[in-house]
Amino acid sequence: MEKINRLDENSESIQYLCQKDKHLAKVIKMIGPLEYRNVENGYAFLTSQIIGQMLSNKVADIMFARLTKLCDGEVTVDAIDKLTDEQIRSIGISHPKVKYIRNLTVAVNNGDVDFEAYQTMDNDAVIRSLTSVKGIGMWSAKMYLIFSLNRPDILPFEDIAFLQGYSWVYKTDDYKKKAVEKKCKKWGHYSSIAARYMYRALDMGLTKEPFHLYK
Numbered sequence: 001m002e003k004i005n006r007l008d009e010n011s012e013s014i015q016y017l018c019q020k021d022k023h024l025a026k027v028i029k030m031i032g033p034l035e036y037r038n039v040e041n042g043y044a045f046l047t048s049q050i051i052g053q054m055l056s057n058k059v060a061d062i063m064f065a066r067l068t069k070l071c072d073g074e075v076t077v078d079a080i081d082k083l084t085d086e087q088i089r090s091i092g093i094s095h096p097k098v099k100y101i102r103n104l105t106v107a108v109n110n111g112d113v114d115f116e117a118y119q120t121m122d123n124d125a126v127i128r129s130l131t132s133v134k135g136i137g138m139w140s141a142k143m144y145l146i147f148s149l150n151r152p153d154i155l156p157f158e159d160i161a162f163l164q165g166y167s168w169v170y171k172t173d174d175y176k177k178k179a180v181e182k183k184c185k186k187w188g189h190y191s192s193i194a195a196r197y198m199y200r201a202l203d204m205g206l207t208k209e210p211f212h213l214y215k
Contacts, residue, residue: 003038004035005035005037005038006033007033007034007035007193009033013152013190014193016188016190017190020186020188021194023169023170024187024194024197026213027169027198027206028197031200031201031206034197034200038148038149038150039147040148041074041075042118043075043076043115044074044075045143045148046104046130046144047064047067047075047080047101047104049136049139049144050097050100050104050136050140051064051067051097051101053097053139063091063092066092067088067091070087070088070091077105077109080101081105081109085098099135100133100136103134103136107132112129113129113133114129123145123151123154126144126149127141127142127145130144139156139159142156142159143156143159145192146192146195146196152189152190152191152192153190153192154191154195155184155187155192156192156195157180157181159195161198162195163180164198164202164207165195165197165199165201165207166180166198168201168206169201169211
């Protein structure tokens with residue numbers, strides 16, 4: 001059975017973040033404990049990230065569900081290898097994205113992408129490996145580190161959803177890398193944990209109302 005990760009007031013990371021950032025502490029209080037599972041099928045996850053590039057989550061989810069159906073319920077290397085490019089295109093994605101999925105598949109088959117090895121590799125090494133595959137950029141690599149490997153120290157400043165939450169909490173539209181890194185430096189080695197709360201705030205619809213620190 002997949003392990004359930006839980007973050008609450010007893011978690012070292014939550015205690016640290018609440019102590020260092022009063023804005024984030026308020027968000028954590030609004031949301032409460034988080035429970036989540038790591039994504040175990042890294043290949044399927046990265047395929048979904050390729051499909052989702054430049055698309056809304058809703059549209060991307062629909063397309064990935066179509067691909068999952070084509071693969072008889074699970075997106076795997078073997079299942080994709082059995083599909084033609086035309087079949088993959090039929091879910092509604094572009095020719096370049098089909099090519100990117102093929103690139104990933106080849107990389108897994110020849111060992112250039114090794115999900116088992118990533119478990120013990122440091123973040124930079126995983127990023128270098130993944131981004132060597134054409135079609136997988138920094139955003140996809142960071143999403144993999146956060147949601148599949150559960151690395152706690154990834155700051156996903158390239159991610160639109162994260163920036164929406166960030167903008168809501170800190171009342172800023174300065175999304176430049178340097179500005180975001182400076183504001184989030186106080187999170188220390190728990191940037192991914194903070195990001196998870198940004199994502200959950202967005203999912204819960206909290207960002208539809210203005211953020212008030214003391215209200």
